[in-house]
Amino acid sequence: MENKTIFDDPRHEKLLQLCQEFYRRIYAEEAPENIHDWMVKQIGKFQPEIDAGPIMDWPTSFEMYDQEIARRVAFSNLPEEKRLLYNWPWTSWNNLIDPIEPGILAVLAGPDGSGKTTYAECIAEHWARRGQRVVFVHFELSKIIMLDRRAVRHTAIARRQLKLAGELTQKDMADIEAAKERLLAWPGEITYLHTPGHSIELLLRELTRLKESEKCDVVIVDYLEKAAPSAAQLKAYGANQYQREANDVELLKTYSEKEQVPILSLSQFSKSGKSARLEDLDRNAMRGAGEKSEKANIVVLLQPDKSDETLIHVRLDKNTLGPKGSWKQFIDLPRFQIGDVAK
Numbered sequence: 001m002e003n004k005t006i007f008d009d010p011r012h013e014k015l016l017q018l019c020q021e022f023y024r025r026i027y028a029e030e031a032p033e034n035i036h037d038w039m040v041k042q043i044g045k046f047q048p049e050i051d052a053g054p055i056m057d058w059p060t061s062f063e064m065y066d067q068e069i070a071r072r073v074a075f076s077n078l079p080e081e082k083r084l085l086y087n088w089p090w091t092s093w094n095n096l097i098d099p100i101e102p103g104i105l106a107v108l109a110g111p112d113g114s115g116k117t118t119y120a121e122c123i124a125e126h127w128a129r130r131g132q133r134v135v136f137v138h139f140e141l142s143k144i145i146m147l148d149r150r151a152v153r154h155t156a157i158a159r160r161q162l163k164l165a166g167e168l169t170q171k172d173m174a175d176i177e178a179a180k181e182r183l184l185a186w187p188g189e190i191t192y193l194h195t196p197g198h199s200i201e202l203l204l205r206e207l208t209r210l211k212e213s214e215k216c217d218v219v220i221v222d223y224l225e226k227a228a229p230s231a232a233q234l235k236a237y238g239a240n241q242y243q244r245e246a247n248d249v250e251l252l253k254t255y256s257e258k259e260q261v262p263i264l265s266l267s268q269f270s271k272s273g274k275s276a277r278l279e280d281l282d283r284n285a286m287r288g289a290g291e292k293s294e295k296a297n298i299v300v301l302l303q304p305d306k307s308d309e310t311l312i313h314v315r316l317d318k319n320t321l322g323p324k325g326s327w328k329q330f331i332d333l334p335r336f337q338i339g340d341v342a343k
Contacts, residue, residue, distance in 0.1 A: 018042055086218055086262055089126035092327045092340045096316050097298060100218070102260035104321075105253045105295060107224075109267040109286045110302030111274040115312060116266045117141065118336045119302070120220050121149060123264065128188035133217045135210055137193045137203060139226030146192055153336045154179040191215050199230035200248040204255050211259060219256075223266035224248060225287060246291030253295045267292060278303055283317045293318060309333070311341070 025035050056064065087099040100106055110116050117138075124134045138146060148159050155175040161167060168176075191210060195203055203221075210216040229237075229244050237243040249265070256263045269276075273285025281301055283293040293299050299318035305311035305328075315326045330339045 085130070086127060086132065087130075089122050090329065090338065090340050092314070092329060096323055096325045097300075097319060098321050100262040100264065100298070102262055103257040104262050104297045105249070105256050106262070106264045106298035106300070107249075107267050107286070107292060107296040108264060108300045108302065109269060109273075109283070111269040111304075114302040114304050115331045115333070115338065116302060117222055118149075118331065118333075119338055120222050120264065120266055121146075121153070121336060122338050124190050124220050125150075125153075125183075127218060128190050129186050131187035133188055133215050134190045135193055135207060135216045135219045136190050137195055137219065137221045139195050139198070139222065141222075143192055143194050149336045150183075151176060151179065152334075154183065156335060158334065188217075189215075195227075197228050199233070200227045200251045201230045201232070203227065204251060207255070207261070208259070211261065216261060219261055219263045221252065221263065221265040223268065224252075224292075225268050242288035242291075245288045246295075249292045249295045265296075276303075278313055281313075281315055281317075297321065304331075312338075 022035070022039065025038070085099040086101070088094050088097060108116055108119060120136070124136050127134050136146075141149075148162055151157065151162055152159050155172070157168070157172050157175065161172070193203075193206060193210075195206070198206075207216055207219060225245060227245075227248055233244045233247055237247065252263050252265060255261065268287050269285045270287040273281075273287070276285050281303055283299045283301065284290075285301060286292055286299075296318065297320045298316070301315040301317050303313045303315070305313060310330055310332070312329045312331050313326065314329055316324045318324070328341045330341050331337070332339070
């Protein structure tokens with residue numbers, strides 16, 4: 001039985017047929033000049049089409065901007081519940097960071113145990129509560145753990161108690177049911193995408209499929225360094241993990257811009273970043289910082305307070321659309337919740 005190669009891009013199949021025909025003509029001892037003329041004609045068929053999408057001429061730029069201003073005016077006149085802004089759950093963030101926009105890549109970085117996933121969960125639920133369809137990509141935590149954390153956050157029942165379901169009281173069961181009804185009534189939703197062992201390239205295929213199914217308005221990736229290398233990355237970068245991770249950021253950024261999907265990605269601190277003093281903390285604390293921070297539009301850094309585990313120091317270290325700044329927040333680790341510190 002003949003083995004057939006299946007390509008994702010049908011043009012590769014045509015190229016393979018072209019090569020087979022090329023060899024057939026050689027073995028048939030066809031005149032070289034005839035082969036040359038035939039080959040020139042065939043290669044011309046594979047010339048890429050000119051993509052005029054990136055081009056915006058001078059008059060068109062003003063027309064486009066007029067349309068955008070008109071869109072913003074119409075948007076501002078909508079009732080607040082219909083304004084699907086990707087703003088943030090906390091006043092401290094909204095004071096400095098504009099709502100995340102399509103094509104924007106934001107990075108939230110911190111050391112182990114700084115509450116990155118809790119931040120991401122709170123942001124995802126805030127967006128879903130406001131009507132967005134969020135894809136929450138989790139490379140590490142299982143689906144059940146994600147659901148346990150959500151239940152704790154919305155019922156105040158300790159996870160240890162949830163695991164020992166036989167000890168749940170009637171009130172506990174009623175609280176779980178009430179939380180379910182409350183969350184299901186949100187106008188938006190969260191799709192949990194568990195991707196252990198996936199590469200970013202494979203992840204982007206899944207996101208494309210979800211977007212085509214109208215289930216992907218915005219993406220949260222938890223977290224970047226857990227993505228597996230693709231075959232192409234191993235071939236291009238070998239054992240250089242930082243170059244692979246930088247390429248992952250570039251792939252996410254390109255996808256965000258091309259598909260007009262905002263992305264928030266979590267990232268780990270480097271060894272030196274974990275031990276950095278608060279006053280010295282900047283985006284260089286991220287693992288493989290250079291390329292990651294260069295591609296990101298927004299970089300937010302987290303550092304737990306060394307004397308009070310309920311406090312998190314937050315630093316907006318890069319913001320291409322506005323100012324930078326620092327502030328403190330309260331974190332309830334057992335309940336997976338974040339709040340602003342009252343002044």
